[in-house]
Structures are given as C-alpha cells and as structure tokens.
Amino acid sequence: MSKHWTTPEQEHAAAVQGLFVQYQPAIRGYLLSMIPDFSQVDDVMQETFITVTQKASSFELGTSFPAWVRTIARFKALEAIRARRFETLSEEVLDALGTELREFQPAADQRLILLQDCLDHLAPQARRSIDYRYRNDHQPPQIAKLMGCKVESVNVTLSRARAFLRECVERRITTNPS
Secondary structure, three states, X not given: OOOOOOOHHHHHHHHHHHHHHHHHHHHHHHHHHHOOOHHHHHHHHHHHHXXXXXXXXXXXXXXXXXXXXXXXXXXXXXXXXXXXXXXOOOHHHXXXXXXXXXXXOOHHHHHHHHHHHHHOOOOHHHHHHHHHXXXXXXXXXXXXXXXXXXXXXXXXXXXXXXXXXXXXXXXXXXHOOO
C-alpha cells in the first residue's frame, strides 16, 4: 500500500481553492453585477477558478483573499465582455465597480438564501416573469409574447416583483440578522 504525500505547494493550492469555494456566492454576485447573463457568468466563474488555481502560489495566505480574487474576477469579466460583445454597463461604470473598497461580505450568502426564499413567495405570473428575465435573459417584448400579454404589463410586473423581492430580503435581514 503506497502513501500519497502532498507537497507544501499542493497544500497551499488546495487552501486557496477552498477559499474560492467559500467565497463563490459573493464572486458570482459580483460577476452578475457586471455581466447580466447567467450562462456567461458561469463561464467567467470557471475561467476565474482556473486562473486562481494557476496563480495560487502568488497568493499569500492570511492576506485579503476577497480583494485578490475580486481583481482576477474583474479582469476575467472584462475579457469576456470585450470578446463576446454582449450588452452590459459602460466601462466607466465597470471600472467604478472594480475600484470600490468594499470587500465581499459573508452576508452575500445570507442574501442569496433569503432571495431564493422570497422568490418562492412571488405570485406565479411574477415568478414566471422574473425567471424569463433573469434566468433565461429574455427582454420584456419576448416575455410579453411568451406570456401572451402586453409589454407594458410585463414591465409593471417585473417592477413590482423586483420591489417585492428587495423589500422581502431587507425585511428578513432586519428581523433575523445573523
């Protein structure tokens, strides 16, 4: 029976990968703020993880992993935006997002959990509208066709659903802070 020995470099890389997994929801949220397409964000998450793994030796454990990974994620997102030419925020706004001093917060996980719970409380038509818009990346005219209603109705439904979700998450955070 042979023993498998790990090198300090392998242990370090595994620790960095563990940090990536820990901060994955916050990284995904950050990327979604730059790229409004879930499938594109999944691709950029994979590219970010590969880069984090390749550059793990350059990260010093004990320093700010959120700041380090945020820089990598930002550059990967900008590469994707330039290469894929999909609609997103202006580069000036993206630069402003990238230079915020605020780091990833553990509360991001809590907000995502609360958002999922709040989504489950949406009225069926509002939930379908939100799914079409944010999961399937459909624009209001496409959603109107799919749902057999007017674009104005879709816009009102989406606006009310977003307001409900925002208020629901905020209310739950206020009443149940962790």
